[in-house]
Amino acid sequence: MATWFNKQSRLVQIILLLIPIVNWVVEILVRWSAFLKTKSLLTLIFAILVTFFGLAIGWVDVVWCLLFKHMIFAKA
Numbered sequence: 001m002a003t004w005f006n007k008q009s010r011l012v013q014i015i016l017l018l019i020p021i022v023n024w025v026v027e028i029l030v031r032w033s034a035f036l037k038t039k040s041l042l043t044l045i046f047a048i049l050v051t052f053f054g055l056a057i058g059w060v061d062v063v064w065c066l067l068f069k070h071m072i073f074a075k076a
Contacts, residue, residue, distance in 0.1 A: 001033035006070050013065045023058040024050075027071070034074040046073045 005013065005026065016026045031047040050057050061071045 001029040002031075002037065002071075002074050003033075005030045006075065010065065010069055013069070014062060017058055017062045017065060020055060020058075024054040027054045027058050027061065030071055030074050034071075040073075042073050 005016075008016075017023050027050045028047075031043065031050045035043040035047045046057075057072075064070070064072050
């Protein structure tokens with residue numbers, strides 16, 4: 001899922017992250033798939049945080065995606 005998300009155009013990424021409930025679902029799927037691929041402690045911490053505080057982190061990821069075309073610590 002992380003690879004799929006990163007291959008999308010910026011417009012699609014931003015639209016997925018702007019819709020509140022869709023944002024949370026996409027965040028969870030991308031973060032956990034990035035963790036399963038990298039097995040990094042940092043990606044695990046962000047996956048757990050997003051599971052509980054996904055909407056708040058999602059707004060930060062909107063800006064991050066605008067600048068770098070991937071989510072923070074989810075560039076799997």
